[in-house]
Amino acid sequence: DIQMTQSPSSLSASVGARVTITCRASQSISTFLNWYQQKPNKSPNLLIYDASSLQSGVPSRFSGSGSGTDFTLTISSLQPEDVATYYCQQSYTVPRTFGQGTKVGI
């Protein structure tokens, strides 16, 4: 199975700050990497697909980059509504696997 490792596991930043979350795959997954946002007591929501494509309706302050084994999710200007846990997920192969999550607070 492909292992996905996120860092940090949690962070706290000020409103307006730039936030970066990294995700590393245990083997190359090309750009088959998705990012999800999960707010407390809600279902996860797709933010970024194919490593860097913004899902329709997602604010442009979210962006993704990377290929191979190293990926990044960036929030350019953190907003109060961005408080959530963020997960990366590889779609290169089955079984689908997720990072352990990064909890973002204000």
Place this chain on the structure above:
Amino acid sequence: QVQLVQSGGEVRKPGASVQVSCKASAYTFVTFGISWLRQAPGQGLEWMGWISLNNGDTLYAQKFQGRVTLTTDTSTTTAYMDLRSLRSDDTAMYYCARDGEWGNLAGASFDPWGQGTLVTVSS
């Protein structure tokens, strides 16, 4: 826009079985697959398996092989997840999510998700 609506919460005793349903609100039911995932309290996301809504083919995570069965009913556009021999550590929120079909599984994403079904296993 596809929407996935899951059945309500369930409480089971250890050793019992549970079935969770996931109804898709779109006539294009057979053009995508459905993955089932779960999230234990305070934990991360875990993929359990996938079913093709086109032909019923399935893929299961090794951890759940032999204990989970995924099925569909195309006449009602509903997918089902059956989990047997329940243990206390099966207590979790169970989600269905739209996934890709054969030929485009690589690169697919989970979107949208159902609202989740809480399964509680307790004696």
